[in-house]
Amino acid sequence: MGAMSRKEKGLWYLGALFIVLYALLPVAWIVSLSFKAESDLANRSFLPTNATGENYSGIFSGDGAELFLPALRNSVIVCLVATVIAVVLAMFAAYAIARLDFPGKRLVLTSALAVAVFPVITMVTPLFNLWRQIGLYDTIPGLVIPYLALTLPISIWTMSAFFRGIPWDMEQAAQVDGATSWQAFRKVIVPLAAPGVFTTAIIAFFIAWNDFVFGISLTSTSRAQPVPAALSSFTGSSYFVQPTGAISAAAVIVTIPVVLLALVFQRRIVAGLTNGAVKG
Amino acid sequence: MSSTTTARAGATAAGPGGRKGKVRATDRARAEARLGWYLAGPAFVILVGVTGYPILQALYESLFSFRLTAPADREFIGLRNYGVILTDSLWWSAMGNTVLITVVTVAVELVIGFALAMVMHKVLGWLRPVVRTAILVPYAVITVVSAYAWQYAFGLTTGFMNAVLPFVGADFDWFANKWTALTVICLSEIWKTTPFISLLLLAGLAQVPDDMLEAAKVDGATARERLFRVTLPNMKASIMVALLFRALDAFRIFDNVYIMTKGAAGTETLSALAYNQTISRLEIGLGSAVSVLLFLCVLVICFIAIKVFGVDLARARGES
Known part of the structure; x- marks a missing residue:
């Protein structure tokens, strides 16, 4: 790239500023909303007149706690379990895809792709019916199983792209240098593969955390309801009060972990989302 | 091993x-x-298992008249559910909304996403990690939260948009009218998913050979010509992949619609329609038929993309 003129450089910096505003303004808005007092919610301005923490105390110890805390627990459990299962299964599959030559390799990748674009609502009707018959409706396993349809395809794709970039020959080289095959695998391959596995886990977790369709359709009580579904069933302190403040506070709480992950692992996530994604 | x-x-x-x-x-x-x-x-x-079984089951259930509130009346009716749906204006209105949302959001996202990718590609130094981190924020924020943020921003009592925007009155209700409600739904969808497109396009931008751009510059091509003659043609594969992925994702839009309007004011989409039939009305037969039709629509989009536009997903994802 040639040297940029000062004017051109300024233009790109302006663009950068735009990106930051674009990304952060809606988040800032919901944060601001979460600090508004009930009487302040309709003040028609971006910022609260008096910041208050009452919405947060409401969802952690007040009326909303009964709904929010179990939902938070359910979300964490369901998403972690669905992510771990998907990543472990995908790790074996991706290893086979990256390293072995076997008939049906393309079939595995194509089905992963097909499942990734599958309209999830199509799974809801039959699962809703079946889960009610076999007692999986409104249970944690009843959510983990359909969540695999969200986490597994992306894990297979992302990890096989990562694994394809690993210089596997180094394993043999280590063996030639006298390492046992286990040592070669542990000392050479594991450190090379670990970042890919880890990044895949984060991306899969994001996707599971984002789910709303299964959460709203396959659960009904705090036994298994995850946060996004619980948000939509929040009620105000009385019938006539909109639960805007409580929803905003809960929304901020569920946003914090994913935004932190995004901030800390920015480089890896960008690589994971684009790695092998496009090769013209 | x-x-x-x-x-x-x-x-x-x-x-x-x-x-x-x-x-x-x-x-x-x-x-x-x-x-x-x-x-x-x-x-x-x-x-x-997790997708094949449900689609076969939905196919089977769609041939019955079956409502969970009246299980004894379950009756085989062949393809009549499909007849009912395809002659109902509700289906066609949902189809229209879904197609409209898909076309509008994907088109807008491609343009904004490309602009954002250009900025991320060009900006250097300490700003580079800053923009790349910022762009991940909407990607990480869950769709339901985005839906609430946009709904409240435009809301009649909670919002500040009516006060900020010069062309609407203070008591303008965005969610009472189909077109304005769809606008807000699209805004939330666009905000949340543009980062994904722009990251895919950024990867494509990185593949455009720099010396080719230099050569074009030396030959006297303007910035505009370089963009349309060199950069974009070299990114064709990544643009196509981003387009197909996003189109299929937009086509199943549900979260934003459910949170903002629940399908009221004529904003129902196909996914919302399937949900309402199954979960709200417990019409398993009709809901299954809607689900099957939605699945067929996705197949048709894939078929068109792959056969007509020649999108090679396997190759584009680096596997061949």
Whole structure:
């Protein structure tokens, strides 16, 4: 790239500023909303007149706690379990895809792709019916199983792209240098593969955390309801009060972990989302 | 693990050998195939199981008139559910909304996403990680939260948008009218998913050879010509992939619609329609038929993309 003129450089910096505003303004808005007092919610301005923490105390110890805390627990459990299962299964599959030559390799990748674009609502009707018959409706396993349809395809794709970039020959080289095959695998391959596995886990977790369709359709009580579904069933302190403040506070709480992950692992996530994604 | 490496090395070593070598090679190929399926099999079985079973079940259920509130009245009616749906204006209105949302959001996202990718590509120094981190924020924020943020921003009592925007009155209700409600739904969808598109396009931008751009510049091409004659043609593959992925994702839009309007004011989409039939009205037969039709729509989009536009997803994802 040639040297940029000062004017051109300024233009790109302006663009950068735009990106930051674009990304952060809606988040800032919901944060601001979460600090508004009930009487302040309709003040028609971006910022609260008096910041208050009452919405947060409401969802952690007040009326909303009964709904929010179990939902938070359910979300964490369901998403972690669905992510771990998907990543472990995908790790074996991706290893086979990256390293072995076997008939049906393309079939595995194509089905992963097909499942990734599958309209999830199509799974809801039959699962809703079946889960009610076999007692999986409104249970944690009843959510983990359909969540695999969200986490597994992306894990297979992302990890096989990562694994394809690993210089596997180094394993043999280590063996030639006298390492046992286990040592070669542990000392050479594991450190090379670990970042890919880890990044895949984060991306899969994001996707599971984002789910709303299964959460709203396959659960009904705090036994298994995850946060996004619980948000939509929040009620105000009385019938006539909109639960805007409580929803905003809960929304901020569920946003914090994913935004932190995004901030800390920015480089890896960008690589994971684009790695092998496009090769013209 | 290492046994395959040695097995492979052995196979190539024995490759050009005589008859005996050939037999050993196929044995090894067979062993490799078996190992491949042992490793990839469980993931494959689950993939097929969690989606294949429901779609077959939906196909079967769609042939019955069956409402959960009246299980005794379950009756085989062939394709009549499909007849009911396809002659109902609700289906066509939902189809219209879904197609509209898909076309508008994907078109807008491609343009904004490309602009954002350009900025991320060009900005250097300490700003680079800052913009790349910022862009991940909407990607990480869950759709439901985005839906609430946009709904409240435009809301009649909670919002500040009516006060900020010059062309609407203070008591303008965005969610009472189909077109304004769809606008806000699209805004939330666009905000949340543009980062994904722009990251895919950023990867495409990185593939455009710099010397080609330099050469065009030396030959006197303007910035505009360089963009349309060099950059964009070289990114065709990544644009197509981003387009197809996003179109299929937008086509199943549900979260934003459900949170903001629940399908009121004529904003129902196909996914919302399927949900309402099954979960709200407990019409398993009709809901299944809507689900099957939605699935067929996705198949048609894929077919058009792959056959007509020649999108090679496998190659585009780096596998060939």
